[in-house]
Amino acid sequence: xxxxxxxxxxxxxxxxxxxxxxxxxxxxxxxxxxxxxxxxxxxxxxxxxxxxxxxxxxxxxxxxxxxxxxxxxxxxxxxxxxxxxxxxxxxxxxxxxxxxxxxxxxxxxxxxxxxxxxxxxxxxxxxxxxxxxxxxxxxxxxxxxxxxxxxxxxxxxxxxxxxxxxxxxxxxxxxxxxxxxxxxxxxxxxxxxxxxxxxxxxxxxxxxxxxxxxxxxxxxxxxxxxxxxxxxxxxxxxxxxxxxxxxxxxxxxxxxxxxxxxxxxxxxxxxxxxxxxxxxxxxxxxxxxxxxxxxxxxxxxxxxxxxxxxxxxxxxxxxxxxxxxxxxxxxxxxxxxxxxxxxxxxxxxxxxxxxxxxxxxxxxxxxxxxxxxxxxxxxxxxxxxxxxxxxxxxxxxxxxxxxxxxxxxxxxxxxxxxxxxxxxxxxxxxxxxxxxxxxxxxxxxxxxxxxxxxxxxxxxxxxxxxxxxxxxxxxxxxxxxxxxxxxxxxxxxxxxxxxxxxxxxx
Ligand code: SF4
Ligand code: SF4
Numbered sequence: 089x090x091x092x093x094x095x096x097x098x099x100x101x102x103x104x105x106x107x108x109x110x111x112x113x114x115x116x117x118x119x120x121x122x123x124x125x126x127x128x129x130x131x132x133x134x135x136x137x138x139x140x141x142x143x144x145x146x147x148x149x150x151x152x153x154x155x156x157x158x159x160x161x162x163x164x165x166x167x168x169x170x171x172x173x174x175x176x177x178x179x180x181x182x183x184x185x186x187x188x189x190x191x192x193x194x195x196x197x198x199x200x201x202x203x204x205x206x207x208x209x210x211x212x213x214x215x216x217x218x219x220x221x222x223x224x225x226x227x228x229x230x231x232x233x234x235x236x237x238x239x240x241x242x243x244x245x246x247x248x249x250x251x252x253x254x255x256x257x258x259x260x261x262x263x264x265x266x267x268x269x270x271x272x273x274x275x276x277x278x279x280x281x282x283x284x285x286x287x288x289x290x291x292x293x294x295x296x297x298x299x300x301x302x303x304x305x306x307x308x309x310x311x312x313x314x315x316x317x318x319x320x321x322x323x324x325x326x327x328x329x330x331x332x333x334x335x336x337x338x339x340x341x342x343x344x345x346x347x348x349x350x351x352x353x354x355x356x357x358x359x360x361x362x363x364x365x366x367x368x369x370x371x372x373x374x375x376x377x378x379x380x381x382x383x384x385x386x387x388x389x390x391x392x393x394x395x396x397x398x399x400x401x402x403x404x405x406x407x408x409x410x411x412x413x414x415x416x417x418x419x420x421x422x423x424x425x426x427x428x429x430x431x432x433x434x435x436x437x438x439x440x441x442x443x444x445x446x447x448x449x450x451x452x453x454x455x456x457x458x459x460x461x462x463x464x465x466x467x468x469x470x471x472x473x474x475x476x477x478x479x480x481x482x483x484x485x486x487x488x489x490x491x492x493x494x495x496x497x498x499x500x501x502x503x504x505x506x507x508x509x510x511x512x513x514x515x516x517x518x519x520x521x522x523x524x525x526x527x528x529x530x531x532x533x534x535x536x537x538x539x540x541x542x543x544x545x546x547x548x549x550x551x552x553x554x555x556x557x558x559x560x561x562x563x564x565x566x567x568x569x570x571x572x573x574x575x576x577x578x579x580x581x582x583x584x585x586x587x588x589x590x591x592x593x594x
Pocket of ligand 2 (some may be wrong): 456457498499503
């Protein structure tokens with residue numbers, strides 16, 4: 089299988105023993121009530137209420153929502169609506185931290201309760217959110233009913249700066265492996281595999297050493313070339329199975345689930361200690377950062393606070409802050425945003441790393457065509473979108489774009505290719521306006537999008553496989569029924585065994 093993409097040079101390679109820092113907590117948190125691509129949870133606290141670290145502050149709403157928990161002990165002092173780091177307007181709960189260190193946890197699950205049903209419920213309750221596209225609640229990919237062959241833990245760290253997975257895996261090897269085993273039970277998967285790229289040898293050797301010590305030969309280790317992108321679940325499933333799933337389809341349909349190191353670690357803690365998720369390991373890097381490294385950062389920590397702790401070299405300007413990595417992250421126009429649970433990289437860049445120069449005309453070099461992992465004709469798509477031929481863009485397959493940003497990265501003319509693809513995809517899927525700034529890359533002065541009459545109706549329903557997923561309560565009742573049936577088969581087997589042992593006499 090040919091692996092397409094951009095060959096990357098690791099700028100921020102994890103070094104043995106670097107570990108993870110705990111970021112000094114701020115006095116004030118602003119917790120966004122939305123996963124980057126998820127549904128808005130329903131707020132469960134009011135202004136004036138006291139909270140502990142781990143107290144519930146929002147409940148799932150809709151079919152696939154998620155729980156949100158307080159990152160600190162303190163008092164709720166306000167609720168505001170503002171943009172999060174992905175440009176989505178959502179409620180933020182403002183909490184002032186007190187000096188208390190009280191924590192609220194869920195009941196730890198003993199080994200008796202570590203069956204598929206209880207574990208799926210814990211995954212749902214824990215507030216875990218994927219930190220890789222499409223940034224869904226972590227339980228969602230475990231909802232399909234078909235048999236899963238492989239649970240694949242993706243440690244490829246394809247962004248040149250990203251090293252948080254290596255840091256977690258080297259520092260907490262046992263927890264990550266045990267967490268992966270628990271996720272394997274949720275998936276009821278036959279096999280468990282860890283996938284690395286040639287760039288993260290430290291983490292790979294930490295895992296190999298641990299497995300050798302444990303004499304564990306059941307976990308397989310694989311290595312991919314260091315290309316970008318690899319962290320996309322659909323793409324990884326394609327490389328593993330040779331079948332590219334349509335957008336919205338779950339990799340479980342190909343009997344494969346792709347998860348990450350952070351979720352393994354968080355799930356281990358959620359099961360064994362009952363700890364809900366209130367923080368993530370984030371790589372803080374970029375040439376303008378004084379103290380680069382991997383930090384545990386609590387949900388709702390302001391970017392200004394992170395900057396004040398890690399320090400910066402030159403005067404810091406907006407737009408040089410990239411939330412989510414250099415390849416597909418979002419350059420922020422404002423600093424009044426806070427870190428959520430989905431980013432694994434935050435970059436404070438300087439001019440060497442991030443050019444604010446505008447785009448120039450295409451020089452027909454073909455690099456964008458060579459690197460697109462889903463084999464789109466990027467150049468033709470760009471022309472179509474610039475000319476407002478959105479229906480044609482849809483026919484050319486723009487909805488298959490995974491918005492990895494590889495085309496923009498390699499383009500010598502600095503064309504806003506990925507941004508335009510994202511915009512045209514939103515139009516094709518009827519989601520226009522979800523990303524408020526994306527139209528900036530398409531519109532030119534004096535033109536008005538509303539004039540476009542070529543676009544097919546945006547109300548057109550996209551029939552994605554995800555709509556056929558069971559909701560978590562349906563899934564839990566299926567599993568509960570299965571457990572009851574299994575228990576009754578066991579009881580019958582035991583009774584007939586007892587009968588045989590006693591010769592059938594009472
Ligand atoms: S067109 Fe989409 S999938 Fe292809 S390289 Fe560009 S952003 Fe990635
Ligand atoms: S990489 Fe940029 S300049 Fe080269 S063909 Fe693609 S759009 Fe044109």
